[in-house]
Amino acid sequence: MRKLVSFLVGGIFGTGLLLSGMTDTAKVQGFLDFFGDWDVTLAFVMGGAILPMALAWRWTIGRRPVLGGKFPVQSGTQLDTKLVTGSVLFGMGWALVGLCPGPAMASLFWGGLGGIVFVAAMIAGMLVAPAIAKRLDAGPAAR
Amino acid sequence: MPIDWIMGLIGGLLIGGAAALFLLVNGRIMGASGLLGGLVDGSGRSDAGERLAMIAGLIVVPGVIALAMGGAQTHLTSNMGLIVVAGVLVGIGTRLANGCTSGHGVCGISRLSLRGIIATLIYIGAGAVTIAALRSIVGGL
Numbered sequence: 001m002r003k004l005v006s007f008l009v010g011g012i013f014g015t016g017l018l019l020s021g022m023t024d025t026a027k028v029q030g031f032l033d034f035f036g037d038w039d040v041t042l043a044f045v046m047g048g049a050i051l052p053m054a055l056a057w058r059w060t061i062g063r064r065p066v067l068g069g070k071f072p073v074q075s076g077t078q079l080d081t082k083l084v085t086g087s088v089l090f091g092m093g094w095a096l097v098g099l100c101p102g103p104a105m106a107s108l109f110w111g112g113l114g115g116i117v118f119v120a121a122m123i124a125g126m127l128v129a130p131a132i133a134k135r136l137d138a139g140p141a142a143r
Numbered sequence: 144m145p146i147d148w149i150m151g152l153i154g155g156l157l158i159g160g161a162a163a164l165f166l167l168v169n170g171r172i173m174g175a176s177g178l179l180g181g182l183v184d185g186s187g188r189s190d191a192g193e194r195l196a197m198i199a200g201l202i203v204v205p206g207v208i209a210l211a212m213g214g215a216q217t218h219l220t221s222n223m224g225l226i227v228v229a230g231v232l233v234g235i236g237t238r239l240a241n242g243c244t245s246g247h248g249v250c251g252i253s254r255l256s257l258r259g260i261i262a263t264l265i266y267i268g269a270g271a272v273t274i275a276a277l278r279s280i281v282g283g284l
């Protein structure tokens with residue numbers, strides 16, 4: 001049952017990405033192009049997605065997930081080097097070609113060779129990330 | 144264009160609805176980079192089935208819809224070098240930051256998580272600077 005729900009979630013997520021235009025790299029780069037021909041679509045997508053999730057978070061208070069277990073606890077308010085460095089690197093990569101992990105996977109079937117190469121490179125990045133995280137955790141003295 | 148905004152809003156509601164379903168039923172955060180990353184580095188081995196099922200849905204369903212619509216356009220650059228650099232940056236960045244647009248952006252902001260809000264502001268800022276730099280260096284996107 002958990003896997004069936006997971007598949008459904010992935011399917012609805014992907015459909016939303018496709019319909020909203022977020023698998024179109026030109027729209028993503030257009031949103032980040034604040035000083036050019038700004039495309040506001042991504043803000044509507046974000047707003048539309050945050051709305052049901054905000055209601056969902058409210059509903060979780062004092063309850064348990066339908067299929068058991070516990071709701072994820074808040075990750076805290078600690079702003080560490082990893083969060084900042086990671087977000088800067090992610091933003092740069094995202095802007096360079098207009099793909100982030102969700103849309104990259106949602107367009108894997110029909111996005112052509114470039115999309116497949118992107119996902120392969122992203123997986124390679126994810127493989128080396130733990131080693132980099134360890135060095136950042138160790139602090140400047142270890143570097 | 145207004146039609147793009149409406150489609151964006153509808154698509155966004157679907158994305159948020161999917162995230163809400165994942166949270167309320169399975170008790171999980173719908174973060175694309177985290178779900179994939181846990182499979183890649185082995186940290187998500189204990190719930191690999193759920194992760195794989197979610198990713199399968201994310202790849203297959205829009206794939207089938209796009210094909211049924213007669214194909215969709217990604218407008219992705221043909222510069223393979225740039226694609227590889229971007230992919231590696233996204234892979235490392237999202238794992239270091241522990242989240243991407245879906246995890247920090249949608250799931251984090253909606254619970255008013257400080258880390259989610261800060262991460263989103265930083266990656267949009269870094270993205271905007273990168274686009275501006277691309278424009279001034281190569282004269283276009």
